[in-house]
Amino acid sequence: MNDFRERVDRDLNNPLLRSNFREAMNFLMDKRSSRFPDDEQLQSLRDLGASIRKRALSKLPDLLEQLEARLRDNGIRVHWAESPEQANQIVLDIARHHGAKTVIKGKSMVSEETELNEFLEQEGVTPIESDMGEYILQLAEDKPSHIVMPAIHKTRQEIAHLFEDNLAGCEYTEDVDALILAARKELRKAFHSADIGLTGVNFMVAETGTLVLVENEGNGRMSTTVPNVHIAMTGLEKVIESLDDLPPLLTLLTNSATGQPITTYVNMISSPRQQGEDGPEEVHLILLDNGRTIPYADKEMRQTLQCIRCAACMNHCPVYTRLGGHAYGTTYPGPIGSILSPHLLGLEETKDLPSASTLCGACSEVCPVRIPIPDLLRRLRHEGVRKLKSGEEAVIRGHGAKYTHTEKAAWLSWSKLYSSPALYRTFALSATLFRGLTPSRMKGWTDHRTLPRPAKKSLHSLVKSYRKQNGASL
């Protein structure tokens, strides 16, 4: 994470990447806005979305226990993991138990968070990504740059070359239908023979013990239907109280994410296969903490956990649009990543992220569950430079990671200067008198800009002399 600035420089200087993201974000923003023509209805729906998520979080431990009890009654096995390592180990144990050689994966950002693929490969189990975007990235040994459209940074030509090089019998073509057909054929074989299917979860319904997955491709359904074992892996905050809470959140999710009234498939799973049915014999759910309990303990930062992962915040973020997702260096990029990743990884690792924002507020204007992202970014900036008072408990790992004595001293001096008229006047006078001594290079600023020289006379003195000549009114 410490080479954040290097990655920013790298990606800002990649014109192809910048134009890819600019076009893709324009496309996604247009799609979303076309789906919400009535602003009054949209605002009311967002109120409801926020209420549902706040309500769920206000009784999260109880709902998790209720969910677990329902799932258990339905025959689904529940596992709890505090860390990515524990979550990965649970997957491996299940794989070992079944003698599994391959795990076919629907899209799961949590498995990206735990770096499951790398772990399974080391342990001799082959993970196969089946979401088209994730499949492309796996072939390219690349990472997602967007949480909904993971391969959005790849051009059609790059993908055509990738398929030509990696898929047996696939010739170079830029015809998207042909490319998708080639991948479909390859992945059908994988679905047919895979031992385990692994997916994420969009919502977990505590009332009925139901796992809800939304998708367009059908790979999520394939992963949860064909293999004999299904493992669902998700963050523990994804629980909602009742089935009645589902329709408004689904509407908000799919419309905000891709401007679709609904995705092709909404897949609701409540048990393993029953006598005579098809589907997996075993269904497992892994609930991952990985730092989520930390923001939960702070009422303001708890709002981070309201997120339903629609990615509208990144689609509308001027910083994300210019950088793309990789520069952030974390699983979740963009505004939501900048407020979530510090909790998952600690501020030490992510100290630059809360500053990677202009605080323009576009993210919070579109967030379907009304997360006040700019407020949370400012809070994290504050926690990053604040020293704990004696006896005060840190609200985040890596608290004060950005604190420096120099910065502290600089702001103290600034504060003194601007609160004392005498000091301020002396400073203004010296700055104009000695303006010739202004250094030509100043860290950060002069890398990209010319340093302005102070004017000959300060605004105050100009106003003063004007008034002397022309009377009191300016």
Place this chain on the structure above:
Amino acid sequence: MTTGIEARSRILNHLRDGLGDTQPLSQEDDIGCVADVQRNYEERIQQFSHMMAAAKADVHRTTDRLWPELLEQLLREKKISNLLVSLQKEPGKRLAEYEPDFVLRDTGDNPLAIKDELFFGTPAALTTCRGAIAETGSLVIWPDAQEPRAMSLIPPVHFVLLKARDIHSTFADVIRLEGWATGMPTNALLISGPSKTADIARILAYGAHGPRELVVILVDDEAN
């Protein structure tokens, strides 16, 4: 079965400690609402058909008497010579009586036994559905032993028989009117078009992993 007992209790303890003085909110505390749209019978059919067409699914409106003939014609046009169907369910029985010019293949009693056939030798399947949602153009399907989950997923063409009177206005209506909260099936599905992806350069392609074509045969009783 629950594993990771220690992890479980530590996580729940963290959450309980973290709650502090937070009071549990109830549904009465919710603000905001979903716009209420009431649609009559014909409007529901129109909205459903419009949304389905927008998602590139085909909707054919017919009558109970004529649907086997229509299906035969559609299969002929698509040059499909055999159809997977449950002969234990009413539509399968109707088709068997009708004696169409395509081959009827029964799903049988054991859906796991037809996995290879589904993957490698089934050009099309016909299933029933529980109902539909007008607002989003979605079919509501609860697969079972005779019409398994894979049947609406693996064959390249999926035909669905839908009775017009089973089209509800919204998903929320379906959940409430059918009392879903009192008993969910192993798998409940909403299907709103053929399988698709825009993962390559945002260009929409159909038939990503599931059916390339979704054909709804809308049986309109009122028209009889």
